[in-house]
Amino acid sequence: MSGGVPVSALSLSGLTVERGGRAVVRDVSIEVPAAQVTALLGPNGAGKSTLVLSAGGVLRPRSGAVLLDGTDLAGRRPERIRQAGVAIVPEGRRMLSDLTVEDNLRVAMYALPRPQAEAGRARVLELFPQIARRLPAPARALSGGEQQMLVLAQALVSQPRFMLIDELSLGLAPVVVSRLIPVIRAVADGGTGVLLIEQFATVALGLASRAYVMEGGRIRFSGAAGELRSNPELLRSAYLLRGSAGGGSAPSPARGHAGNLDG
Ligand SMILES: Nc1ncnc2c1ncn2[C@@H]1O[C@H](COP(=O)(O)OP(=O)(O)O)[C@@H](O)[C@H]1O
Ligand SMILES: [Mg+2]
Numbered sequence: 001m002s003g004g005v006p007v008s009a010l011s012l013s014g015l016t017v018e019r020g021g022r023a024v025v026r027d028v029s030i031e032v033p034a035a036q037v038t039a040l041l042g043p044n045g046a047g048k049s050t051l052v053l054s055a056g057g058v059l060r061p062r063s064g065a066v067l068l069d070g071t072d073l074a075g076r077r078p079e080r081i082r083q084a085g086v087a088i089v090p091e092g093r094r095m096l097s098d099l100t101v102e103d104n105l106r107v108a109m110y111a112l113p114r115p116q117a118e119a120g121r122a123r124v125l126e127l128f129p130q131i132a133r134r135l136p137a138p139a140r141a142l143s144g145g146e147q148q149m150l151v152l153a154q155a156l157v158s159q160p161r162f163m164l165i166d167e168l169s170l171g172l173a174p175v176v177v178s179r180l181i182p183v184i185r186a187v188a189d190g191g192t193g194v195l196l197i198e199q200f201a202t203v204a205l206g207l208a209s210r211a212y213v214m215e216g217g218r219i220r221f222s223g224a225a226g227e228l229r230s231n232p233e234l235l236r237s238a239y240l241l242r243g244s245a246g247g248g249s250a251p252s253p254a255r256g257h258a259g260n261l262d263g
């Protein structure tokens with residue numbers, strides 16, 4: 001592309017992913033533009049985590065593409081996808097809990113070119129002063145919020161062009177979530193395209209430019225985040241849709257979230 005600034009995006013295109021012999025992500029297409037937050041909402045079991053794992057190379061999609069600069073990354077190994085500039089933050093905050101915070105960061109820097117790794121480390125310590133203060137501590141001594149900061153830092157250390165975050169605020173106190181929000185904003189403002197899966201619609205839609213709602217393995221809505229924000233009924237119906245893929249008997253957190261839109 002000559003002249004003009006090319007609009008860069010990570011395009012998940014027509015992804016279908018099977019688990020346990022069943023397609024739990026079905027023909028899903030999501031555009032993640034650079035320098036923006038894109039929200040992905042939806043009830044438990046919708047297929048959001050599966051989508052992230054397949055984009056990150058942890059699960060191999062049955063069909064579809066993960067397009068970055070015209071290259072299809074689908075089915076590549078996780079390290080290759082990360083080297084291409086796509087970092088994922090899987091649900092569950094997995095870390096090496098017996099290692100120090102410093103060593104957890106070092107593990108994430110492994111296999112990156114040295115200058116990139118050191119620059120990335122400096123950047124994440126600036127983004128997370130709380131992590132910078134905890135470098136010698138064993139990871140298991142971190143609070144839930146600090147653990148989330150550490151896994152975000154591990155993803156950011158490679159200075160990814162795109163970052164897919166699965167459940168930013170799960171299990172965290174609102175005050176902790178409120179500290180993470182400006183960091184996500186800063187990451188996007190720095191040019192990284194962020195796909196944010198987030199149970200609290202208010203948090204996600206407050207950060208996002210565009211939003212997608214997934215349910216039963218499919219995209220049920222996509223549009224401007226503001227459209228969902230200003231239309232709680234749309235959000236509520238999207239969340240409360242119950243497809244055949246559901247089956248969980250636990251009440252979905254949707255009611256509370258939809259209610260949060262009023263506040
Ligand atoms: N390891 C697994 N094996 C088989 N089915 C799974 C596995 N993990 C998740 N699933 C199923 O895949 C579907 C999508 O799950 P998931 O991607 O975790 O959804 P979400 O992140 O939106 O809650 C659900 O029906 C879930 O039961
Ligand atoms: Mg999930």
